[in-house]
Amino acid sequence: MQGGLSSPGALSHAYVQHPPLRCDIPDIKGLFYDDANKFLVAPTADRILYWKIAASTQSGPPNSDPINEGPILSVRFSLDQKAIGIQRSSHEVEFRNRETGEGCSKKCRADSDTILGFFWTDCPTCDVIIIKTSGLDLLVYEPQSNALRLVESKKCSATWYLYTHESRLLLLASGMQCTLFTGYQFSAGGIVKLPKFEMVMSKSEANNKPVLAAADVHIVTVYGRIYCLQLDRVGMALNLYRFYRDAVVQQGTLPVYSSRIAVSAVDNIIMVHQIDAKVVILYDVFMDSYAPISAPLPLLVRGLASNSKQAAQPADQQSSAYGGTLYGEGWNFLIPDLICDAENGLLWKLHLDLEAIAASTSDAPSILEFLQRRKSDLSMVKTLSLAIVRTTILERRPITLVAKAMDIILDSYSRSMKMVGGAAGVRRTSEQNQQSSFQPVEDSRVVSQEPPGTMIGPVINTDSVSGVESRQSQSNSGVEHGIANLAAHVDRSSLNTSSDSDGIANTSRAVSQATSSSLISDATGKRPQFVGEDSQPLASGTSMQHGTHVASVAISPIEMVQSVFVLVEDEMMGDPAYLIAVIMEFLRSLSKAGLKAPPDLYVMMTALLACSNRYAEIALFVSNKILEPSRELAMQLIELGRQHSLTRKLGVDMLRERCLHHDYVAALLQDGYYLEALRYARKYKVITVQPSLFLEEAVAKNSTPNLAAVLSFFAELTPSFKTTSDYSRYRHILSEMV
Structure with a gap:
């Protein structure tokens, strides 16, 4: 099957890694994904085969558990992996103790209720939750007596539901168009009930009322925030919602170019797959910007994980290795970053091509901010960041631009050191720094400002990575006086001459801002939604993990000297004044960030001044x-x-x-x-x-x-x-x- 495979050398910012996990075992009854335990499950007539999905989807022999024969609608392991839950029908869920092999069942009356699904939870009051059309059953599983004990029943109507273990968020859809939602979060901290809310749906020309399908709603977790993306097929738009404890806020609208889409989240980047067009668009919502970070580009198949520079394989090689079609009918996108090809028995893992993304823009500060927020492929992040700074200096870009790049690198390092050391001086997020209340935009459902409140979990800085204006200057008067004195000897007019690429970058930013503003939905005629004064963003189940890799990504002043200044020194000896000005800006950034400069940098600067007889x-x-x-x-x-x-x-x-x-x-x-x-x-x-x-x-x-x-x-x-x-x-x- 050749269709849908990318041509050789095609540019892309996202790819799937070959080889995939192969699970094309005969006589299996489908493929299921247990997102709580990260198991890919393939049941047979009398056994359950499962693979643990690690960072890489490498093939290996599956584990197996015996089960009773019968139909299987879904399979989920308990969080301690001591029990298995199997939905046998729309009226029965079977639970089996893996140690003893004994089982018990939870049934509902066939004439009055339907079981939509179930999931295990780390909520302190219950172990498993069964979703029915009439509401929720909160149950405790008792393996000693091999029984289920009902803790509580929550009455609410539901046509379908959506749940991800990453967010611990359950959404229940109801109403004629399935646009009315009731939400619960079941986490280790307890149960949070969200206020009911309604999703926006455009009316068709015939004034028909389209019904919202479960496949058109996606829950993603990025930067510890929980978002919901809802496809409006009539309006050809993707509505973006964010969850708070006392409100659900529509924050923007993303364009779509296909009647079928899928959503993934890779390294805190939202991927929107335009399935009909066979392209993917990337969004970074860190700064509440809803403009794409790249043009729509195809998804490629890469060969080896260790070779990120490897070009896309020719179509015939991809076809022989894969045996399927990209964005084929059998593709099932699993949150956050997996693709299950049920037709061919394959599991793919999505990746970002950071090198291609970095090469697609000449706006050095912007791409540096982007890279400093990444957690995957840490060595590549450092390599690219250092290369960008070196190139910026060697191209003799304006000093102001170089200074901003320095601020971004050093501010990221300073914040990472505070986070690692647990310093009390870690800056608050922009959510905490803003006013305690604000007015919603007139005649708009969209609240573009970050609402106030305290994040549940660790502090995630939503300010710009550079953060120069918000930092308290720690430079002494001697530094400022010395820099001012030096400025008199540097021809600023020659140093600040913009190149053609600068103009492109500025134009790109202007277009990006215009695009971003045009993407915000007006939605007039609806009652404005805004967040209460004491509202708190709903924390995801993985929010505690954010910030753990920052220290590895951050670039220290010593690394800057060794991998930037030492390498550019020889090439810049013909124009020492420019390099001296760059070093002075670096010293200024160090002073603002409260960091010390390596002694080798002072030695280099002294030598450069002496070369100029200064x-x-x-x-x-x-x-x-x-x-x-x-x-x-x-x-x-x-x-x-x-x-x-x-x-x-x-x-x-x-x-x-x-x-x-x-x-x-x-x-x-x-x-x-x-x-x-x-x-x-x-x-x-x-x-x-x-x-x-x-x-x-x-x-x-x-x-x-x-x-x-x-x-x-x-x-x-x-x-x-x-x-x-x-x-x-x-x-x-x-x-x-x-």
Whole structure:
């Protein structure tokens, strides 16, 4: 089957990884996905086969459990994996103890009720919840007695339901058009009942009332937030809702180009698959922007996970390896990032091509912010981020743009260190910083502002990653004065010349903003929805996981120096003024973020200033502590002192101030001040300097008293000195001089 496979070399920002998990076993009764345990389940007549889905979908032999024969509508393992629930019909769910093999059933009256489904929960009051057309049954499973105990029944009508374990959110659809929803969240923190709400549906030309299907509603969890995406087939739009404890807010509308869509969530990016068009559109809702981050592009099949640069395979090779069609009829999209091809018995895992996304824009700050929020493929995130900063410098982009890129990198690192260290100074989210109340947009259901309230779970910073304006400046007046002084020597007009790519980036941003504003649904005539003053965003079951990888993604100042400045230094020696200005912006960003610069950076900057014969600025920066004192910097100043004596003195004085006694004594000896060096060594008991250096200097001066004083000093300071050959030799020289 050749249809639907991408052509060789086609550009794409998303792909599925080959080989997939193969589960094409004869005589299976379908494929089911247990999202709570991440099991792919394939029942046969008398057994259940299942695979544990890990980070990679590698094939392997399945595990198996014996079961009784009979029809199977769905299969779910308990959260402790000690029991299996099997829905046998629309009126019966069977529960089986995996250790004893004993079973029990929960049935409902066939003439009055229908079981829509069930799921296991970590709610403290119950273990399993059965969804019926008349409401919910909350049950406790007792494996010792092999029985089910009813805890509570919640009465509400339901035509169909939607549930994901990731969000712990259950939505029950009712009404003539199935647009009225009742919601519950069953989590370890208890039960939260959401207010009833209605989803928006456009009217058809014939004034028919379309019915909302379960396949047109999708629950996704990104950045610890729970969203619901609802396809309006008549209006050809995808409505986006966000859940709070006391409200459900429609936050925007995304365009669709196909009558059939599917939704996935990969690394906090929402993927909207336009199935008829066989393309996928990516959205990043971190900043509440509903403009796509890329153009609609096809989904590709990649060969090896370890080779992210591998191009798409030719269609014939893909066909022979896959044996199916991309976006085929048998594809079932599983939240968050899996695709089950039931016809061919395959399970695919979706991935983002970060390298392709980064290459698709020239807006360096924007793509850096995007990369710093990613958690998958951490080494690739670092590699791309460092390469983008290097390229920005080598292309001599405007200093303001380079400075913004530096702010993004260092702000991300600073925040990650605070999160890892549990510092009390972690900044609050924009939700906490905004006003306690706000007015909804007139005649609009959309609330684009982030509502106030406290997140349940860890704080997720929804400010821009750069966050320069919101950071408290920690720079001292010396730094600012030094930078201002340096600015007078840099031709800003030449440094801020925009390239053609800058114009493209600016145009792209303008188009993106215009597109974003046009995507927000007006929905006039509806009562505005807004969030209460004390409203709290509904926390997902995985919200505690967010932020755990930030420290691995963040780039430290040392990495910036080693992987950016050191690598660009040779190529920038022809224009040291530009690189000096870049380093000054980097120092400014470090100061704002409360971070220390690596000593090697000061050494590099001093060398660049010396190449431009700007020794006066070196003295200014050293005196104002803009160049932080260190042994490395002091030795560099001494080395530069061969061409400028005052610079050498700065280095020698820095050694003394840093109490680097050995190096200071050695520097005094190099300058011929051996008596001063001797007094300093006596005062601070510097025993690491070789006595021969002092003795040779005394002999060179042809001074008998000085040579005698040096011999006496070292004999007193180090008693073992009298047993050395140096003592005997110079004692003999002294006797001859007398």
